[in-house]
Amino acid sequence: MPWRVESVRWVFNFLCAFPYASTLGTYTQKLLMAVDLAQAISKQQLPEVPSRFVQPLHRREPCHGHSSIPVIDLHDLLHQGGHSAHIAAQAVTKACEEWGFFQVINHGISTSLMEDVRRVVKEFLNLPMEEKMKRPMKFEPYHPTGYGRTFDISEDTILDWVDALINYISPPALKDPEYWPDKPAAYRETIEAYGAEVIKLEKTMLGILSKSLGLDFSHLEEAFGGDEAQVVLRVNHYPRCQQPDLVMGLSPHSDGSAITVLLHDEVEGLQVKKDGLWWTVKPIPGALIVNMGDMMQLVSNGRFTSMEHRAVVRSDTERISIVVFYAPTVSAFLGPIAPKGTQQNTAIYKPIKYGDYLATYMNKELQGKDRINSLLI
Numbered sequence: 001m002p003w004r005v006e007s008v009r010w011v012f013n014f015l016c017a018f019p020y021a022s023t024l025g026t027y028t029q030k031l032l033m034a035v036d037l038a039q040a041i042s043k044q045q046l047p048e049v050p051s052r053f054v055q056p057l058h059r060r061e062p063c064h065g066h067s068s069i070p071v072i073d074l075h076d077l078l079h080q081g082g083h084s085a086h087i088a089a090q091a092v093t094k095a096c097e098e099w100g101f102f103q104v105i106n107h108g109i110s111t112s113l114m115e116d117v118r119r120v121v122k123e124f125l126n127l128p129m130e131e132k133m134k135r136p137m138k139f140e141p142y143h144p145t146g147y148g149r150t151f152d153i154s155e156d157t158i159l160d161w162v163d164a165l166i167n168y169i170s171p172p173a174l175k176d177p178e179y180w181p182d183k184p185a186a187y188r189e190t191i192e193a194y195g196a197e198v199i200k201l202e203k204t205m206l207g208i209l210s211k212s213l214g215l216d217f218s219h220l221e222e223a224f225g226g227d228e229a230q231v232v233l234r235v236n237h238y239p240r241c242q243q244p245d246l247v248m249g250l251s252p253h254s255d256g257s258a259i260t261v262l263l264h265d266e267v268e269g270l271q272v273k274k275d276g277l278w279w280t281v282k283p284i285p286g287a288l289i290v291n292m293g294d295m296m297q298l299v300s301n302g303r304f305t306s307m308e309h310r311a312v313v314r315s316d317t318e319r320i321s322i323v324v325f326y327a328p329t330v331s332a333f334l335g336p337i338a339p340k341g342t343q344q345n346t347a348i349y350k351p352i353k354y355g356d357y358l359a360t361y362m363n364k365e366l367q368g369k370d371r372i373n374s375l376l377i
């Protein structure tokens with residue numbers, strides 16, 4: 001362990017043992033977390049990454065090359081209607097069945113808004129650590145929020161080489177504005193404007209997929225809680241790493257959400273697992289990456305797939321992904337849904353309350369598709 005981390009730990013332990021030092025102790029705890037973050041470690045340029053980040057060999061599966069996840073042009077679907085919109089909707093459905101991952105172009109979100117989002121996020125990440133740590137990650141059972149680390153479950157957890165900023169966009173009751181950065185000044189306004197656009201896109205996707213399942217356009221949106229659905233922004237910051245092959249940016253997982261939209265910075269690093277092999281997604285400039293979460297696999301009884309994915313890191317550059325998860329409200333009780341006028345008698349998943357699913361999801365290390373698989377009958 002580097003001496004700086006060790007000495008801050010020592011000061012922290014000392015202060016916590018001192019009965020009247022709680023204010024200072026809290027500050028020191030933040031400092032302790034700050035020196036442990038990937039960005040702080042990256043800046044130290046240590047000859048070797050700390051052992052808590054080193055993945056065992058069996059978790060370093062190689063990558064086989066570039067993937068060809070579908071690229072779907074949404075122009076006609078959003079602006080045209082009629083037959084050409086139908087063709088695009090069919091392409092979305094097919095992509096969700098075969099991959100659960102695709103890129104969309106002409107998605108209706110302006111390039112300038114996307115650039116603004118990347119800019120405010122980068123400006124936040126470039127602030128001094130003390131500034132960012134004014135909103136240290138708050139660990140609520142379902143709702144981690146703020147800046148720091150997630151999935152740091154126990155002393156033995158192998159940590160991912162990523163720092164996260166999490167902000168709830170919706171519903172208002174979960175927004176926790178004090179955990180939204182106030183620097184840069186444009187952060188809140190920009191993320192709110194972007195969040196509203198992404199929600200529109202995610203609802204459109206849900207509508208298309210509802211229809212494909214033989215349901216009304218608004219069925220899934222309502223099943224997930226309507227206006228109470230949880231929409232969460234997660235910024236993933238993968239700083240440069242001097243030994244990228246030893247670590248993982250984000251361990252293999254499928255998202256616990258219903259649907260996820262990822263804004264990339266054109267740097268490669270996202271990989272998807274198809275037929276047991278890992279493939280790198282080539283980010284298309286201007287495109288957004290859409291993927292199905294476990295809840296879509298559940299309600300569609302396995303027809304749509306929440307594909308396993310991971311993020312790797314690099315030595316030549318940092319990488320930033322800005323993700324918006326659309327997830328059910330915690331009280332939603334979800335299971336395979338039968339098409340209108342029929343009966344589902346071959347459900348392969350058990351139903352579950354989303355809050356219970358989320359609590360398990362957030363309190364276990366990321367491990368492939370173990371969570372959704374645990375619901376298999």
Ligand SMILES: O=C(O)CCC(=O)C(=O)O
Nearest residue numbers: 234236269270311321323
């Ligand atoms: O950074 C990426 O490319 C992947 C992010 C991701 O999978 C997530 O935040 O769930």
Ligand SMILES: [Fe+2]
Nearest residue numbers: 253254255309
């Ligand atoms: Fe993910």
